[in-house]
Amino acid sequence: MRYSKGDIKLFFIWLRNGIAFCVTWLLILGILICLINGIEYVPLSALNKMFLFACGGVLIFCIWFSPLPFKKMRFMGRLSGFFASFALYELVSFFLSGLFTLSETTLPLMAAFIGIMLVLYIMCILIDKYVYAKQDVIYTEKLREYQRKREGE
Amino acid sequence: MRICIHEQSKELQIDIYCKRKDDYVMRLKRHLELFEHKLCAKKGGETFYIEASDVYYFETVDDRTFLYTANDVFEIGMRLYEIDSSLEEFGFMRISKSVIVNLNRVHSLRPQLNRTVMATMQNGERLIVSRSYIKRLRNVLKIQEGK
Numbered sequence: 001m002r003y004s005k006g007d008i009k010l011f012f013i014w015l016r017n018g019i020a021f022c023v024t025w026l027l028i029l030g031i032l033i034c035l036i037n038g039i040e041y042v043p044l045s046a047l048n049k050m051f052l053f054a055c056g057g058v059l060i061f062c063i064w065f066s067p068l069p070f071k072k073m074r075f076m077g078r079l080s081g082f083f084a085s086f087a088l089y090e091l092v093s094f095f096l097s098g099l100f101t102l103s104e105t106t107l108p109l110m111a112a113f114i115g116i117m118l119v120l121y122i123m124c125i126l127i128d129k130y131v132y133a134k135q136d137v138i139y140t141e142k143l144r145e146y147q148r149k150r151e152g153e
Numbered sequence: 154m155r156i157c158i159h160e161q162s163k164e165l166q167i168d169i170y171c172k173r174k175d176d177y178v179m180r181l182k183r184h185l186e187l188f189e190h191k192l193c194a195k196k197g198g199e200t201f202y203i204e205a206s207d208v209y210y211f212e213t214v215d216d217r218t219f220l221y222t223a224n225d226v227f228e229i230g231m232r233l234y235e236i237d238s239s240l241e242e243f244g245f246m247r248i249s250k251s252v253i254v255n256l257n258r259v260h261s262l263r264p265q266l267n268r269t270v271m272a273t274m275q276n277g278e279r280l281i282v283s284r285s286y287i288k289r290l291r292n293v294l295k296i297q298e299g300k
Contacts, residue, residue, distance in 0.1 A: 150257060
């Protein structure tokens with residue numbers, strides 16, 4: 001399997017669309033938070049941080065899910081890679097932005113974040129193991145039937 | 154195009170007489186070759202005739218079509234839609250915009266969480282059946298909806 005110009009183009013389209021989508025949502029959330037807290041303006045430094053944070057996250061997403069680097073990898077493999085790298089990226093970003101510190105006050109916040117990531121990941125594993133493994137048998141059995149039928153022709 | 158049959162020769166022989174060896178004539182030649190289930194493919198300047206049953210899959214990359222066997226890759230002068238229409242009856246099926254697979258060479262199929270299907274070939278290579286072609290795959294393999 002080779003990579004075509006189309007695959008490369010698709011990677012950058014995903015990157016562009018992803019950044020646009022994430023920055024828009026983060027901006028809307030930022031404005032809402034400012035409105036709730038009575039802040040009249042959004043600081044430029046916060047906007048820059050938000051933009052860089054979105055870029056990094058989208059880049060990780062595109063690396064794992066666009067057809068470019070891991071075209072042959074199974075979806076669960078991609079998902080595991082994405083969860084691991086994205087969780088690490090978020091932890092580092094939150095620490096750098098001061099949202100997470102090693103104090104007792106942010107520990108429940110960190111625990112909640114790690115908990116959400118783990119629950120999502122475990123749910124995906126369970127669906128893959130129990131729902132799709134069954135379908136795997138059905139599809140392969142039907143394929144064998146088809147191949148036997150063709151051999152007989 | 155005029156087609157004449159002469160019962161003269163001991164062997165079956167087809168000669169194409171034309172004004173110019175253009176794309177139309179070459180397509181006709183390729184179709185005749187396909188009649189014997191053989192595909193004319195090139196590798197390193199050499200021409201090879203490959204049995205359709207030995208082909209694992211075809212893939213188009215940047216307007217060039219490649220033919221994959223168990224451990225080799227060849228370039229073929231056919232478009233994917235030409236292959237799709239002429240090899241369908243031999244168990245070939247389009248599984249994405251750029252890939253046609255030989256279902257007889259697929260080892261296993263595995264539906265995935267993102268609603269695509271991963272096809273593992275007999276040589277261990279993996280191909281993705283994209284969402285738009287899954288319905289067709291289900292029809293060919295006679296898999297009921299919802300399963």
